[in-house]
Amino acid sequence: MNTHDIWQSVLAEFELSPDISKANYNTWIKNTAIMEYNDNEVIICVPSTFVQAWLEKKYHTKIVNILERVTGKPIKKLTYKVGNLKNILPQDSQNTPILDSIEIKPQPPIKQFSVPCAGGVDKFGLNSKYVFGRYVVGSGSELAFAASQAVVNKPGEAYNPLFIYGGVGLGKTHLLQAIGNELLKKNPSLRIMYASAERFSNDFILSVKEGNAKTFQSQYRNVDLLLIDDIQFISGKDRTQESFFHTFNELHQQNKQVVMTSDRPPKAIPALEDRLKSRFEWGMIVDISPPDLETRIAVLQKKCAEMNFPLNPDIFPTIATTVHKNIRELEGALNKIIAFHQLKNIAPTTESVKSLLSSMEVHTRQKSTTPQGILDAICQFYEVPLQDILGSSREKRFSMPRQIVMHLMRKELNMSFPAIGNEMGGRDHTTAMHADHKIQNQIDNDPKLRQEVELIKQKLYVNNI
Incomplete structure (x- = not known):
């Protein structure tokens, strides 16, 4: 077994490992190779110093263990060296471009690169660029991606409805439209309706004004697949909710697939009828959380490859650590x-x-907010009156939002605990301190609460951007 075969076995074990996501594998492991293997001492070729540091810190022991298992020999010493992977890989393994894996030397002035077309919009309103193959799956989107694929494999059966929620720019619309595009590819005669909830509402209002109820109903109900983006928009619109309720019922009874996206889970959408909330929970509810560092780097690598734009691998972490709120801002920065x-x-x-x-407004400097802004955001998100937030009730539906307010005042505004206590109706500083520590501990251990707090923070700053 030569060094190439040995390393291919190592890569295979990493790729199949349940504790390493696809994004992690593609970012840190995939574009590496054995540079030297002598007297049980191994040097691994890596594409950049950042990858080198990450492997040394995170995966060193695992690599040693796998190498020893594959070779049947002890590894006395394992080191990493930045190098040119093209000079190491066998010629037949270089057929696939490895743009993000080579060390880029200082270059002359660059030429203009062709940028692929953004994708066309078809008669259903679906953009052809939104396909599963272009979606970078990370730890925060694995479940949503898998559920979306399951819907394509068994529409109307697997998860109906499928409800995808998460913050702005995290890829909800991409998955929503990818479902439509993939199903259309499998069955070109499929009847698909893709619309934002705002468009649904506007179409409904127009049909009432013009007396075209049957046309509206046919448009949204005589379909095999209904895709609704930003369903939270129908919040507080009683007649629109009534119309969507009947639309949903008719489609569901006929086993027609319904997929929706939202910025929050059904039960957290204010002024949404309970009967709709319960129906949205009939199928599968999945969330997409902000991308971790590995996923952000993978997104940048994929985007550069698509645009045929060579970028030194050391630059990817620079961008990914600066722009980390969502995929949309990340791609915009690139x-x-x-x-x-x-x-x-x-x-x-x-x-x-x-x-x-540093000169881009897109990067993640905190936008300004105020204590009142935080109070308003919490009241709106949890549908709790301000007087109850500032009150003394210990009911969980009041105490939990109250503690989150104090936590956000501390973390987002860096307020002192006495100042927080004053803002919260003259509470003692120890109460604010306890609330901050309690919520932080729960955020660290409860993914659901962590997602809620992230959503609140995004809402908190959206009007200041």
Whole structure:
């Protein structure tokens, strides 16, 4: 067994390992190889110093264990070295481009690169660029991705309805439209309706004004697949909710698939009728959480490959650690970086990218908010009156939001505990301290609460952007 075969066995074990996500594998493990193997001492070729540091910190012991298992020999020493993977891999293994795996030397001024078309919109309103193959799956989106694929495999059976929720720019619309595109590919005669909840509401209102109820009903009910984006928009719209209730019932009774997206789970949508909340929970509810570092790097790598734009691997972490709220802002930052360097006709460097990021409003500086802004956001999210937040009731539906308010005042505004106590109706500083510590502990251990707090924070700053 030569060194290439040995490392392929190591890669296979990593790829099949249940505790390593696909994004982690693609980012840290995939683009590596054995550079030297002598006297049970191994040197691993890595694409960048960042990957080297990460492997040393996170996966060193696992790599040693797998190597010893594959070779049947003890590994005395394992080190990592940044190098050119093309010079190591056998020729027949280099057929697939490994843009993100090679060490890029200082380059002359760059040429203009062709950018693939963004994708066309078909008669159903589906954008052809939204397919599963272009979706980067991370630890925060694995379940949503798997559920979406299950719907494509068994529409109307697997999960009906499928309800996908999460913050802005995390890929909900991508998955929603990918379901439509994949099903249409399997069955071109399928009847699909894709619309935002706002459009559904506007179409309904127009049908009432013009007396075209039957046309409206036919448009949304005579379909095999109904895809509704941002369903939270129908909140507080009684007649629209009534119409959607009957639309949903008719489709569900006929085993027609319904998929919806929202910025929050059904029970957290204010002014949404209970009968709709219960129906939205009939099938599968999945969330998409903000991407972790590995996923953000994987997104950047994939985007650069799609745009045929070579970027030094060391630059990816620079972007990914600066822009971390959502995928949309991440891709937006990358597009600006590419456009800037093409316009200047210069090759990107870590220094030029850092300078550009620091001047971008897109990066993750905290936007300004106020104690009252936090109170308003919590009251709206949990549908709790302000007087109950500031009151003394110990009921969980009041005490939990109250503690989250104090936690956010501490974390987002860096307020002192006495100041927080004053804002909360003259409470003692120890109460604020207890609330902050309690919520932080629960966030660390409860994914559901962590998701809720992230959603609140996104809502908190959205009007200040």
